[in-house]
Amino acid sequence: MAIDPNNLSATAALTFSEEFNAFDIWNGTTGLDTIGAPQWSTKIRATGTLPYNDESQYYVAGADGSAGAANSLPNPFHVAEGALTISATPANPSIQGSLEGQTYTSGMINTYHEFSQTYGYFEMRAELPDGHGLWPAFWMLPEDGSWPPELD
Structure with missing residues (x-):
């Protein structure tokens, strides 16, 4: 049966939802719950940026403002x-x-390490900024972390 975006309750099952009543992060690699219930990771692979995208930002790794370095960084x-x-x-x-x-x-x-799904209907409600050096996006990436297979 095909998924009908106009009639989701009859044609699809909800498998993931986030209403952001709180922000709970999780370290899926070690399994240590750093704040609350597992949901999100804030870590970006082995580095703090994606230079091949010509980005201008360094991604802060933790909701506490840490980046794995001795620097005190603002909590984004x-x-x-x-x-x-x-x-x-x-x-x-x-x-x-x-x-x-x-x-x-x-x-x-x-x-990553928290939730994955191969098929279905995916929806995000967001306001995304634009500007030089910004890289706002909603990406679906392979579970194994390989690239380039992705949907933007």
Whole structure:
């Protein structure tokens, strides 16, 4: 049976939902729950940025503002009234060397090691900014982390 986006309750089963009443992160690699119930990861592979996308931001890895370094970085994550805001903040020039030269700090979320699904209907409600060096996106990536197979 085909999924009808106009009649989801009859043609699809909800498998993942996030209303952002809180922001719970999880370390799917070690299984340690860092804040609350498992849901999201804020880690981006082995590095804090994606330089091949010509991005300007360094992704802060934890909701506590940590990036795995001794630097005190701004927490880019804020939840209020059922919405998650991820902010980009200009990086202090004195720490840009430890941020792989990036000029902003920001954040990203993913479900890597937490949730995966091969087929179905996927929907995201979001306001995404545009601008030079920004890379707002909703990506579906392979569970094994390989690239380039992805849907944008």
